[in-house]
Amino acid sequence: DAVNFDPRGTNSELSKFATDGAGTWVGIDTSNIVGRRGRIFRSTDNGRTFTYVATPRDERISGVAYDSGTWIVSVFAQVTTSPSVYAIFKSTDGGQTWASSNISLSAIGQIFEVSAKAGRFYLSGGNTSAIGDDIAYSANAGVTWTPKRTGNGDYTSPMAKHTRMLFLSNSVLLTTRSLAYSMYVSRDSGVTWASTTYYDAAKVGTTTLALKGSGDSQVYVSTNDLVS
16 A cells, blocks of 8 residues: 655656655755756656656755645755855745745754655754754654764764664664764654664564664664664
8 A cells, every 4th residue: 555656757967856645745856056056846646757847945955744634845055154044935825825034053064965854854964063963853744853873982084975764663763874883773753863773674563673783794674663
């Protein structure tokens, strides 16, 4: 009964996608090419065809997520030289129209990804300073954000192509900021974080299949969301 994504007619310039689970998909162009960056596309046939809908502002964008009637696209760079001003694009009409809005939170670095689950949106940032935050979550559809730090003393530079958030349940999520480094798990919807050695995981029913970094070639099986 899963929603199928049919990419045969997808524009090759689109690189990230999200769905509402009812046939509508939003795809974005994450490039930083003038004339292309910031573009948002929409599909109502499970991704078979996409139509351009908007460029809310001439900015590089980095991720797209959907939850509870709201679509959010994350803007990659800080809006101004102020370390607390960022931006998101938001749609509440099925991805047809989009509005750009500035958001205020502590300096979490460049925004690599936005994810959503069970009424919360999550931003993955690129900050690696000793005193800064690198995650933020919103429980009110992106109106306000709460910044959090995944781990103390983490100076490993994140990589945009490896930064992901994987959901094992409504409250348990795994974040990877670079391959084999900077991996953390939260069991309370992003409020607190702990270091983990797993960099990839998939939930199949009640069973989690996981992979570790550092050249480990084994597959790990867990029935308690990677507690053991």
